Amino acid sequence: MNMADAALPAALSDLEGLQSTVRHPLAVQRIRRLVWKLAIATLILMAIGSATRVMNAGLACPDWPLCYGTLVPTQQMNLQVFLEWFHRLDASLIGLLTMLLVGMSLWYRRSIPRWLPWASAFALLLVVFQGVLGGLTVIELLRFDIVTAHLGTALAFFVTLLVMGVALLPHQGTGTVGKLPWFSLAAALLVYVQSLSGALVGSRWALHQCLGGSQLCVVMNTHLLGVVPASLSVLILVGLAWRTPALHPSLRRLANLALGFLGLQVLLGVATYRLHLQVEPLTVAHQMIGACLLGTLVCFTALGWRDRPVSEVKSVAAQDSTDSPEPPPSGAVPV
Numbered sequence: 001m002n003m004a005d006a007a008l009p010a011a012l013s014d015l016e017g018l019q020s021t022v023r024h025p026l027a028v029q030r031i032r033r034l035v036w037k038l039a040i041a042t043l044i045l046m047a048i049g050s051a052t053r054v055m056n057a058g059l060a061c062p063d064w065p066l067c068y069g070t071l072v073p074t075q076q077m078n079l080q081v082f083l084e085w086f087h088r089l090d091a092s093l094i095g096l097l098t099m100l101l102v103g104m105s106l107w108y109r110r111s112i113p114r115w116l117p118w119a120s121a122f123a124l125l126l127v128v129f130q131g132v133l134g135g136l137t138v139i140e141l142l143r144f145d146i147v148t149a150h151l152g153t154a155l156a157f158f159v160t161l162l163v164m165g166v167a168l169l170p171h172q173g174t175g176t177v178g179k180l181p182w183f184s185l186a187a188a189l190l191v192y193v194q195s196l197s198g199a200l201v202g203s204r205w206a207l208h209q210c211l212g213g214s215q216l217c218v219v220m221n222t223h224l225l226g227v228v229p230a231s232l233s234v235l236i237l238v239g240l241a242w243r244t245p246a247l248h249p250s251l252r253r254l255a256n257l258a259l260g261f262l263g264l265q266v267l268l269g270v271a272t273y274r275l276h277l278q279v280e281p282l283t284v285a286h287q288m289i290g291a292c293l294l295g296t297l298v299c300f301t302a303l304g305w306r307d308r309p310v311s312e313v314k315s316v317a318a319q320d321s322t323d324s325p326e327p328p329p330s331g332a333v334p335v
Helices: 003-021 026-054 079-107 115-139 144-167 180-203 206-213 217-243 249-274 280-323
Strands: none
Touching: 026 079, 026 144, 026 180, 026 280, 079 115, 115 144, 144 180, 144 280, 180 206, 180 217, 180 280, 206 217, 217 249, 217 280, 249 280
């Protein structure tokens, strides 16, 4: 073995040790905490929005952005008005916190990753677009395509926050992830499309119309058939993760969590279908578990992608070691 071959494993060991001792600056820690708080608030916001829809409270406040012309409609307050009003309040809070995120990213731009201000600006753009869709939802009297786009944008904002949060976590890869991030990305895309399909079913009340008068059955059946590829993609990812030796413990936990969310989501879907959407908490839980499944897959993808550089470096090192010529035997005279 020549000196270069001997030095390469040592250099890799030093690189891994350096990655484990890197300290994130205080600015990154503060922004990371804000990003995760925003992600949790967004998940809660989607739950409130789902409850608003299933309780027929989407038009409980007939005007926008105010509610009955006031900030707090105390005289008209009931359960439906409260849901719609609180939904708008939570959305406004998320908008303000996203503006704070952009401000912090610009203020600390010299001590944070270069991509972070751009990602924060993209998140703010999604929030602004989401607010416009929220207004149009009321103005256009819950038009189904706007309602579906409203949820799709909320999920995109949620996913953006998760990617940012995972990218800012301290992480030391094991280099064994292989192609798993590609499988998790494909599964996340299928689950996202399935979520949009479910939003379309809900916004058009396709289940009631299909069972009651054989209308919109194509929309309903498309959502039911979409369960198959989405579920299979998650199962394939979990199976490959179980078969991958020395996979990072965080990735293995995320794979197991995705399997648990998938099983729960299927059970909730069956119960929701059999009960004809008559139990509102089940319908809300069905959408929320779907969002959690999507978020878990996105976190797996983002964390797995951070594992890939170590994997690629190790594969290059192994290739170089394989291609290096065998040393001549002791005492041999070179020709």
